[in-house]
Amino acid sequence: MKKIPPALLANPIHLLSVGFGSGLSPKAPGTFGTLAALPFWCALQLLSPLPYLLVVIVAFVLGVYLCGKTADALDVHDHGGIVWDEFVGLWIALFALPFEWPWIVLGFVLFRLFDIWKPWPIRVLDAKVHGGLGIMIDDVVAGVYALALLQWLRWYLLV
16 A cells, blocks of 8 residues: 655645544554544534434535545545545444444444445445545445444344
8 A cells, every 4th residue: 555645644635534644554544544433423423313414414525525635646546544434434324323332333343344345336336436436435335334234223122
């Protein structure tokens, strides 16, 4: 993986796209980026559903721009250090879940599994969609898959 020059991080666009530096981990940057998204989710989950979703939509749109700019600056389609997409994907996965550790851990694990495994159509989107949208969309779908499974489990366990 191409190393991110430290000077690039002086630019707020790139600093955000690498998750405030969490994506700079030499091993498993996506996992570290997802971990770095958790404290922000702790604040987000205090919002009611509509403002939460609005923040996620804005973060997605912003992420398309941020990730595209950083990918262009690095001349790499989807550099492993770009983890803003993991932030948004995790926030989608954990939407409307109880603030309880078992749910948070399960949401984290399921999101990472779907992001790494890339079941259909995630793998197709990852390969065919380019630019900032291509970087973001596979994690959004992974987040939706995790969200659907988590909400099904929650419903199933509460019935």
